[in-house]
Amino acid sequence: MTRKPPDHDIDESQLDVHQPKTWAAGLPGVLVSTQRGFEQMGVTRTVRTLRLLNQQHGFDCPGCAWPDPQGHRKLAEFCENGAKAVAEEATLRRVGPEFFAAHPVAELAGKTDYWLGQQGRLTEPMVLRPGATHYEPIAWSDAFGLIAQHLNGLSSPDEAVFYTSGRTSNEAAFAYQLLVRSFGTNNLPDCSNMCHESSGAALNQTIGIGKGSVSLADFDEADLIVVVGQNPGTNHPRMLSALEQAKGNGARIVAVNPLPEAGLMRFKNPQNVRGLIGKGTPLADEFCQIKLGGDLAFFQAIGHLQLAEEEAAPGTVLDKEFVRARTHGFDDYAKSLSEVDWDAIDEATGLSRNQIVDVARAFAKSERTIVCWAMGLTQHKHAVATIREIVNVLLMRGMIGKPGAGVCPVRGHSNVQGDRTMGIWEKMPEKFMAALEAEFGIPVPRKHGYDTVDALRAMHSGQARTFFAVGGNFVAATPDTELTEAALRSCELTVQVSTKLNRSHVVPGDTALILPTLGRTERDERNGVEQFVTVEDSMSVVHASRGRLAPASEHLMSEVDIVCRLARAVLGAHHPVPWESFTSDYDLIRERIARVVPGCSDYNAKVRQPDGFVLPHPPRDAREFPTTTGLANFTVNELEYPHVPAGRLLLQTLRSHDQYNTTIYGLDDRYRGVKDGRRVVFVNAADITDFGLRDGAFVDLVSEWNQAGSVVERRAERFRVVEYPTTRGCAAAYFPEANALVPLDSVAETSNTPTSKSIVVRLEAVA
Numbered sequence: 001m002t003r004k005p006p007d008h009d010i011d012e013s014q015l016d017v018h019q020p021k022t023w024a025a026g027l028p029g030v031l032v033s034t035q036r037g038f039e040q041m042g043v044t045r046t047v048r049t050l051r052l053l054n055q056q057h058g059f060d061c062p063g064c065a066w067p068d069p070q071g072h073r074k075l076a077e078f079c080e081n082g083a084k085a086v087a088e089e090a091t092l093r094r095v096g097p098e099f100f101a102a103h104p105v106a107e108l109a110g111k112t113d114y115w116l117g118q119q120g121r122l123t124e125p126m127v128l129r130p131g132a133t134h135y136e137p138i139a140w141s142d143a144f145g146l147i148a149q150h151l152n153g154l155s156s157p158d159e160a161v162f163y164t165s166g167r168t169s170n171e172a173a174f175a176y177q178l179l180v181r182s183f184g185t186n187n188l189p190d191c192s193n194m195c196h197e198s199s200g201a202a203l204n205q206t207i208g209i210g211k212g213s214v215s216l217a218d219f220d221e222a223d224l225i226v227v228v229g230q231n232p233g234t235n236h237p238r239m240l241s242a243l244e245q246a247k248g249n250g251a252r253i254v255a256v257n258p259l260p261e262a263g264l265m266r267f268k269n270p271q272n273v274r275g276l277i278g279k280g281t282p283l284a285d286e287f288c289q290i291k292l293g294g295d296l297a298f299f300q301a302i303g304h305l306q307l308a309e310e311e312a313a314p315g316t317v318l319d320k321e322f323v324r325a326r327t328h329g330f331d332d333y334a335k336s337l338s339e340v341d342w343d344a345i346d347e348a349t350g351l352s353r354n355q356i357v358d359v360a361r362a363f364a365k366s367e368r369t370i371v372c373w374a375m376g377l378t379q380h381k382h383a384v385a386t387i388r389e390i391v392n393v394l395l396m397r398g399m400i401g402k403p404g405a406g407v408c409p410v411r412g413h414s415n416v417q418g419d420r421t422m423g424i425w426e427k428m429p430e431k432f433m434a435a436l437e438a439e440f441g442i443p444v445p446r447k448h449g450y451d452t453v454d455a456l457r458a459m460h461s462g463q464a465r466t467f468f469a470v471g472g473n474f475v476a477a478t479p480d481t482e483l484t485e486a487a488l489r490s491c492e493l494t495v496q497v498s499t500k501l502n503r504s505h506v507v508p509g510d511t512a513l514i515l516p517t518l519g520r521t522e523r524d525e526r527n528g529v530e531q532f533v534t535v536e537d538s539m540s541v542v543h544a545s546r547g548r549l550a551p552a553s554e555h556l557m558s559e560v561d562i563v564c565r566l567a568r569a570v571l572g573a574h575h576p577v578p579w580e581s582f583t584s585d586y587d588l589i590r591e592r593i594a595r596v597v598p599g600c601s602d603y604n605a606k607v608r609q610p611d612g613f614v615l616p617h618p619p620r621d622a623r624e625f626p627t628t629t630g631l632a633n634f635t636v637n638e639l640e641y642p643h644v645p646a647g648r649l650l651l652q653t654l655r656s657h658d659q660y661n662t663t664i665y666g667l668d669d670r671y672r673g674v675k676d677g678r679r680v681v682f683v684n685a686a687d688i689t690d691f692g693l694r695d696g697a698f699v700d701l702v703s704e705w706n707q708a709g710s711v712v713e714r715r716a717e718r719f720r721v722v723e724y725p726t727t728r729g730c731a732a733a734y735f736p737e738a739n740a741l742v743p744l745d746s747v748a749e750t751s752n753t754p755t756s757k758s759i760v761v762r763l764e765a766v767a
């Protein structure tokens, strides 16, 4: 399979490449934030909009899920990438019917993701009819009628797939899963399947809840913070403020990552003079430049060394009382790590023994340790085992349910955690299903549905025929681009509920619909009464978000409205769920959330508190572990790591600094020194030499996947080699451009998450 570059006017041979930055944010961050705002919204609207961002009376950032401070908020409570996200949504550019009349779908399909995103906000529902070359307008009622006709014409509800992106509010997500389950299926894949599913799987098994156990306040108390497989400078930039403050309080920071990302090294906080024009704050005290996929070995080594230290000086490392009273399986774990294969650890991590010993000592000495991670851990074959090893290392020292300590999987999309809480999951627990059934008096299917990977397989094989997405850009978010596109094109109907034009709109089924929706920034009025929605951040804080701007078009509907109207069209007017009242007053949805979703009692009152409320988390709150054993579980994990054949590299996909998930804000990656281009592959200088290449050469990236004994190749054409200080043997390229290289069948064990951080590739020089 070969992925050609889109027709575009970006010429990577003209790329401007500079030395990577060794610090993040500062004055350039402020300048870029304002410049992007001015370009998209003009000066006045930029000022007005940014003053509402992440404020108690304003709207939640549509970017990542980093929490807001409790109590007082600063005037500018956002980061550069939050400002960019808002500028993209509140843009004054518009994509109306005249745009679609002027551009056939085939032409749009040849444009870059950046070009598509820059066209502006969608203004009216559009349909692409079978055999048509252009989208054309369609009335909302006709659009709902068309979808209902398709859905009700399926042989089984399981032939439909209902995807959700992490921007969807709690109210829309709750109504959406209710519609889907009322329709008769649990086919509810979401973007979490591709990111933190591995975290959820590991944490559910070990501590009994698939969410992080720390709060923002814990960062102030921690004395050791370990950031693994994460690039906070780009993906969760306000985390840098928390790290800076922790540093100020005396915490030691250890960064474990294949790339020396600017945001791990030094932070120039734009909120103060020292940050704006001074040197800023150094962050990582220790940088472990690990090989891709070497983290399981790293944490096993840490565990082994801690156990050895305890044996040498009993009572100095283990929290014996916690281990005895609150955990299960310690003896097996300790026995499994009594000996480790140091040769394998050296090979897997690429780190020096001294460095590992030094970090192990820091763990052993720390009184309050937080371990944070993101996609660098979760998108590997052995991701779940790796996260279980992190839990092992923390449990032996009693670091869960203690101030200043715990696990911190950092979520990358603003409400991805809330959507899961509200029931967006293909295998919600029985307790939730029974409560839903009792509350609404409807039968709820119990058969597990498709996650993202299985949904793609089902669509590709013809077992699923309708695809409906609330938000997101499915084609750009998923692996194996050729297969994903074929899967969508084979559907009889594809529906995208979207704010802006994206790649998924130009990869249509036989019939395709675009349903334009309100963004977070926009006022949502029902019968003259302003509504608000709620979201949950990475640390389980649920709070309100109130859009204040006038909608981009009078034809937009809120996601709640779209879901509820569709429900009436599909399920009929006599369905027991009061869909009509739900759309006129979101409090009525929240009343039902309060009765169905654990931890949400009195929801309407609690989300009206200025900072919202924190969902219960038994391990954090009371050192109670709702696992199968009733205790926190130690686990024994085989040592695994990627084995890369000679002459090949291990490639990870990652974001540029001008990108948020699949949204491309611009063509620069300031921190990595790349300007005006995206089809680049970052390669270590020694690897470039070994492969007989040179910095600036062009190559095809060819992934090799062993399938049933034969090697299947996937090719992404024409990437420019950029010499970069990444770990030897480990390369990197941006997604979605490199997604074409990730085989659909290459997934993490247990979580089924595509292994986008672990792709064996060869580089083939091209002219």
Ligand code: SF4
Binding pocket: 054, 061, 062, 063, 064, 065, 066, 077, 078, 079, 080, 081, 082, 083, 235, 236, 237, 238, 239
């Ligand atoms: S850190 Fe995340 S939530 Fe906060 S402003 Fe930046 S992108 Fe938005």
